[in-house]
Amino acid sequence: MTVVLASKSPRRAVLLRYLTDDIAVQGVDIEEVAPRALSIGEAVEVIARKKALAASRARPGDYVLGADTVVAVGEHLVDKAATPEEERSRLALLSGSTHQVWTGLALCWNGQAVDQAHAVTAVLMDRLPAEVVDRYVASNLWQGKAGGYGIQDTMLSPWVRLQAGPWSNVVGLPLAVTRDLLRRNRIPTRDPPEESWLRDHNPFDAPARSEPVA
DSSP states (O other), X not given: OOEEEEOOOHHXXXXXXXXXXXXXXXXXXXXXXXXXXXXXXXXXXXXXXXXXXXXXXXXXXXXXXXXXXXXXXXXXXXXXXXXXXXXXXXXXXXXXXXXXXXXXXXXXXXXEEEEEEEEEEEEEEOOOOHHHHHHHHHHTTTTTOGGGOOTTOTTTGGGEEEEESOHHHHHTOOHHHHHHHHHTTTOOOOOOOOHHHHHHTOTTXXXXXXXXXX
C-alpha cells in the first residue's frame, strides 16, 4: 500500500522510509496559514491537512500524508529565514533559550481528510559561538528549515539539546506518532528505531552543503 508524502522535504522522505518502503513523493505549493484562534497544535494539523488534500487530488487512489513543522518561542512563531541576515536573527533569538518544535500530520484519501495528529518537542539551544554562527550561515544548511536550523546538522548539534519529545519531530516527521496514525488507518508499517538510536546514527550526517528547500 503506497503512502504518498505531500512534502518537498527530502528529510521527511528519509524518515518515512524507516516505517515503510512503499512511498511516493508529491510536493505541493499551498498558502501555509491557519486561523489565528487555533492553538499551535491545531494550526499545524490544519496546514498539514491542506498539503495532504492538495496532493490527494492528484493521487485519488492512494493514502496521502501531509506534515507541517513550526518552531515557537512561547507564543511567537519563528518562521523560515529567506536571507543570511534573517538567519542570523533567527539564531540570535533561539540561542541561549528553550523553544518548542511542533509538527502536524494529516492523512487523506480520495480527496477527503481521514485523520490527523501532532507532536511537540522542547529543545534547548545553548549560546552559539560567533564562529559557529558564521559557519552555519555560510553553509546554507538553514535554508527551508523551520526556525532557521536543523537539529541534524552536525556543526550545530553540540549546542542543541532535547529537553523532551522526539528527535525525529525536530527534523520534521515524528516517527512514532506517524506510525500510530498510519496503523490506526490500517496502513502497514514497521516499528521505527528508538529516537536515541536515530539521533546517534544520524542519517543526515554529511559535510556542510546546500540543501533543497523543504
